[in-house]
Amino acid sequence: MEEVHVAPDYGKAEEEEERERGRRLVLPSCPKVTLPLLLYFKMAFILRVSVKRKKRSIGATQKMRIGLNSYKAANIPCKFRRTTYNVLNFGAKPDGRTDSTKSFLGTWAAACGSVKPATIYVPRGRYLLHKAHFAGNCKNTAITIIIDGTLLAPSDYHVIGNAHNWVLFEGVNGVSIRGGMLDGQGAGLWACKATGKSCPRGATTLGFTDSNNIEINGLTSLNSQIFHIVINGCHNVKLQGVKVLASGNSPNTDGIHVQLSSGVTILNIQYWYR
Structure with a gap:
């Protein structure tokens, strides 16, 4: 006897849920690079290096690192994004x-x-x-x-x-x-x-x-x-x-x-x- 497959009844709600799941795979769109944004990145980098050199508390170093990493994650070059x-x-x-x-x-x-x-x-x-x-x-x-x-x-x-x-x-x-x-x-x-x-x-x-x-x-x-x-x-x-x-x-x-x-x-x- 041939096996019979019964397809699930996908309604609009289920289809929208799957569309949303697909959307979550997409990284945010590429922002415009402005002069203030570049200055922020440069200052963040200088501050992070300064914290390391002066051997400040681990908490301060980690805090700056988290802020910098968050910035970098949101600004991956467009050519590398999916x-x-x-x-x-x-x-x-x-x-x-x-x-x-x-x-x-x-x-x-x-x-x-x-x-x-x-x-x-x-x-x-x-x-x-x-x-x-x-x-x-x-x-x-x-x-x-x-x-x-x-x-x-x-x-x-x-x-x-x-x-x-x-x-x-x-x-x-x-x-x-x-x-x-x-x-x-x-x-x-x-x-x-x-x-x-x-x-x-x-x-x-x-x-x-x-x-x-x-x-x-x-x-x-x-x-x-x-x-x-x-x-x-x-x-x-x-x-x-x-x-x-x-x-x-x-x-x-x-x-x-x-x-x-x-x-x-x-x-x-x-x-x-x-």
């Missing part, structure tokens, strides 16, 4: 039924076009995705994708069955994926192949092609149509804490397939075939 893009703000729906492909691609376009390091945040919920191709040539080399939810392939295997890859990153540099689950919903295609009928080849769940400096940490891949993860023509890739879950009767579902790549590190991988 901008967070929440997929909900681009129209994604965490209901497991609404096609959110365009919303995810729009979120990627914004992060890829940012000159500053960027974070893509996927809140809790189930997001239906058709074929998704995330292309490179980005303006920054530090995009982190934090997934608290599940990305769901279409239950009709014909939709992505001839796509080669369901989720593909191509020509990217400095992309990290943290957590989350990718559900390929491959059971229907496996059943088709078991009958000997003419069926689609099937799609790899997650592919990286011609990419560099990639990290995948804590991701779970469930019921891929064929290969779960493919690393093709890449350099400097690290996979850690990845879980691969599939049925024992799933044909040709390699866990992690590496080809034409160098500098690939694979640590603490779990394979579960039921």
Whole structure:
């Protein structure tokens, strides 16, 4: 019997809560640097050095250090700050039924076009995705994708069955994926192949092609149509804490397939075939 997943009913209150969680990942906007601000920073630094040289009380030194550190934390140079893009703000729906492909691609376009390091945040919920191709040539080399939810392939295997890859990153540099689950919903295609009928080849769940400096940490891949993860023509890739879950009767579902790549590190991988 095929396992049935019931998507939670996400109302406006829940969506707003997840948007707010994404907002908390964003540092405050960069302030304008004015002459009084520069003078304040200079005086704070001089006072801190003076306190050290005169060997005043530890309390005085700590007090000045706290004030200076607070100032510095609020004034990190803009080029080092991260901008967070929440997929909900681009129209994604965490209901497991609404096609959110365009919303995810729009979120990627914004992060890829940012000159500053960027974070893509996927809140809790189930997001239906058709074929998704995330292309490179980005303006920054530090995009982190934090997934608290599940990305769901279409239950009709014909939709992505001839796509080669369901989720593909191509020509990217400095992309990290943290957590989350990718559900390929491959059971229907496996059943088709078991009958000997003419069926689609099937799609790899997650592919990286011609990419560099990639990290995948804590991701779970469930019921891929064929290969779960493919690393093709890449350099400097690290996979850690990845879980691969599939049925024992799933044909040709390699866990992690590496080809034409160098500098690939694979640590603490779990394979579960039921």
